Structure formats: C-alpha cells, structure tokens
Amino acid sequence: MASKLTYSPSETYGEAITNKDVAIEDNFATLKIDDSERTLTNIAQTDGGNYTIRYAISDVKNVYTGTGIDPVFWNPVKAGKSLLVKVRHTGVQSDLSGNSFHMPIEVGMTFKFPVNSVNEEDLVYVAQELMNAVFRPNSPSGGSYDMTSNLRKLMRGAFPNV
Numbered sequence: 001m002a003s004k005l006t007y008s009p010s011e012t013y014g015e016a017i018t019n020k021d022v023a024i025e026d027n028f029a030t031l032k033i034d035d036s037e038r039t040l041t042n043i044a045q046t047d048g049g050n051y052t053i054r055y056a057i058s059d060v061k062n063v064y065t066g067t068g069i070d071p072v073f074w075n076p077v078k079a080g081k082s083l084l085v086k087v088r089h090t091g092v093q094s095d096l097s098g099n100s101f102h103m104p105i106e107v108g109m110t111f112k113f114p115v116n117s118v119n120e121e122d123l124v125y126v127a128q129e130l131m132n133a134v135f136r137p138n139s140p141s142g143g144s145y146d147m148t149s150n151l152r153k154l155m156r157g158a159f160p161n162v
Contacts, residue, residue: 024053027043027044028040029041031052037055039052039053039054049091054088055084060112062079062080063078081112082111083112087106090102111127
C-alpha cells in the first residue's frame with residue numbers, strides 16, 4: 001500500500017483554485033532578488049519540505065517566433081515579455097517503516113505576450129483556458145466538476161479525444 005504525500009498541516013487541498021490563499025506576506029521570505037527575478041520561500045512550512053515561488057520576467061524580441069502565425073498578420077511591434085511564475089513544492093512522504101522521503105512537485109505558468117497590445121484581462125482569459133484544459137475539459141457549462149479526475153488521466157498520458 002502506498003503512503004500518502006503530506007504537506008504542512010496548515011494547508012488544505014482539493015478546494016477550488018480561486019479559494020487557495022497562500023498568504024505570501026505572512027508566510028514567505030525573499031530567498032533571491034534581482035531586477036528581473038524574485039524567489040520566495042515559505043518560512044511557515046513545518047513538515048521538513050520546501051516550498052518556493054519564483055517570479056521572472058524577460059524581454060522577447062519577437063513574440064511571433066514559433067507561433068505559426070503568417071507574417072502578413074504580424075503587428076509591426078513584435079517586442080514582448082515573457083513572465084514566469086513557478087511553484088516548487090517538496091512534500092514529505094513516509095513509508096510504513098518510518099523512513100521519510102522528499103517528493104518534489106513543480107508547476108509553472110509562462111505568459112508570453114506583446115508589450116503594447118495585450119492587457120492583464122487578456123492574460124487572465126488565456127490562463128483560465130489553460131486551467132480548464134488541465135482540470136475540466138469536459139465539464140458541463142456552469143456544472144460542478146472533480147478537479148482531480150481529469151488531472152489523473154493526464155498524468156497517465158490519457159489526453160482528451162475530441
């Protein structure tokens with residue numbers, strides 16, 4: 001029988017994504033900082049694991065590179081930004097003999113966008129499309145869904161068949 005991966009006792013999982021409050025101001029300290037990157041570490045985690053959040057932004061010379069968009073439709077301003085937000089969470093897993101193992105999980109999201117023609121609402125819309133693709137691609141509109149069932153399929157390489 002497999003043992004359960006546990007995290008800090010103050011954290012709960014399985015709630016809606018929008019309800020998870022990581023309380024950055026109260027629970028994190030800056031681990032690394034420079035002009036284009038910041039890494040925070042969770043100082044409140046008590047299970048022996050590690051939890052970091054990395055923010056990074058960089059310039060992109062041509063946001064159209066690799067998109068397959070016909071150059072006829074390119075905006076004359078091709079410059080953009082790439083914004084990375086990445087969470088690395090190391091949970092602690094114990095086996096039946098009491099041995100502990102650290103289990104790393106890393107999830108990130110990269111926003112690549114033109115600087116002069118996209119706003120935050122556009123990025124939120126596309127980020128929500130990504131979350132829907134991961135957690136509920138076939139749920140009824142406005143209906144309830146189980147966040148883990150689709151992810152469980154994706155983790156095993158069972159991609160949606162449309």
